[in-house]
Amino acid sequence: MKIVTQVKLMPEADQTAALRSTLRTVNEAANWVSGVSFERGVPREYELRKHTYAELRTRGLGAQAAQHVIKKARDAYTTLKVNIKAGNLGKLGSKRRRKAESKPVTFRPEVAQPYDDRCLSWQHDQQTVSIWTTAGRLRNIRFVCAPDALRMLREHRKGESDLIERDGVFYLTATLDICEPEMYELAGFVGVDLGIVNIATTSAGYRAAGRGLNRHRTRQLALRKKLQAKGTKSAKRLLKKRPRKEARHTAGVSHIIAKTIVTTAERTSAGIALEDLTGIRSRVRLRKDQRTSPPSWSFHQLASFVEYKAKRAGVPLVYVDPAYTSRQCSECGHINRRNRQSQATFACRASGFLAHADDNASRNLARKGEAVWTAERESRVPATP
Structure with missing residues (x-):
């Protein structure tokens, strides 16, 4: 069973500026990748990589960050397609559906950016993280969370974590993979x-x-x-x-x-x-x-x-x-x-x-x-x- 836990980052002033600049840069790059995907009609992530990866590297993104930006843009179109198919954006020909289909998907400057273990590492005992940014690797960024959340992070964290900015505050949301206990015999x-x-x-x-x-x-x-x-x-x-x-x-x-x-x-x-x-x-x-x-x-x-x-x-x-x-x-x-x-x-x-x-x-x-x-x-x- 997968659940998500969230921790609050407590960066210094220079670290805050680097994190904010990183989110702006990667989301600006995601908007560009989205435009390329929309114009060329590229349906698959592997093909989209051929058209965008080299340019993303020249924009200052690391190899893993560039891969995540491409995947984020491609996943956004997959989500849009699912919503259209499910009728969540209205019937065929409706104003809302035409608007969604007539332009590229866009990302706000503070939208979450995924990080894998190559870009982000956790130091649970010190309650710090080391994270990739466009200004280089930032180390010893403090985070705070409940004791139970810290224990769960140490024992069950698995997969990617997302960096989010909300009202000027930065958070990391981490995925936890927990084994489900066996169900007991029912008494009603x-x-x-x-x-x-x-x-x-x-x-x-x-x-x-x-x-x-x-x-x-x-x-x-x-x-x-x-x-x-x-x-x-x-x-x-x-x-x-x-x-x-x-x-x-x-x-x-x-x-x-x-x-x-x-x-x-x-x-x-x-x-x-x-x-x-x-x-x-x-x-x-x-x-x-x-x-x-x-x-x-x-x-x-x-x-x-x-x-x-x-x-x-x-x-x-x-x-x-x-x-x-x-x-x-x-x-x-x-x-x-x-x-x-x-x-x-x-x-x-x-x-x-x-x-x-x-x-x-x-x-x-x-x-x-x-x-x-x-x-x-x-x-x-x-x-x-």
Whole structure:
């Protein structure tokens, strides 16, 4: 299993200038390579190398850095092709798709640059790195991270690392290759119902209220409106920081919720049943005053956090169809739209069963999780005659 960890670099003033200059240079070179690929229609990385490698070396890039720049440009076109094929840029002939196909892919000056072990080395005991730059090799650049992240870097780092500049601060993101533990014998499933009023409700009794997160988003929205109305340079500078700050806060909340869900399942030897909410944003209908909410929904982020934490802990996880889980009685199985009397109240019209609506849905999801797990584990090989 591959995961990513991030460390913060603490360079001196001259080292900062060299790192910034390096990122500007390699991304400028990547833009040139992208233009060559677009004009010549070069589909393969090996062929693109023939047209660009020599020029990149004359621009001051090292051999490995030049290879990474070419690969980065080629990968960008591969990603563009996949997005077009998947319809993420609109239908054939749409304005957005025409715009994407009519010009070369471009890279911002601070876009990440990949480094392999020939260009970057880690000194874990000293918490320093040695890194290639256009000004030469920089040594003894300090980095800071959590003790657990340092241990993971020492034991599991494998492959490339990316140098990133964000708001004037430099970071290194490293890939970790971790062995997945064996899954234990299941004693049932924990169903997880996702929502806005309650971010997550489990059949084990845990409920993460969304009140605090929703208030935070409301405050951020009001602050953005104030800054937009002000229109000064400082207001515009602050506006650029707001989305990232809100995203960090949301990610922190999602990490806490995901860890609680996985820990509960691991402690009770249970699996996790998550709702498959693919395409929910395009399916829902909302009033005008609700239209700021869907872009802020973190269902996919929370699910991805639960998924990778479950893999690290050896907890089985399945995705289930959430259809009718909010209308179906978890006691008798009766499905009726009027069973859901309000956002919080579920009252079965057949058996009279009364419960919190999210608790009832989570129990239905737990039962569906067991059914899906059993169906996947059953042998499909025909019986021997």
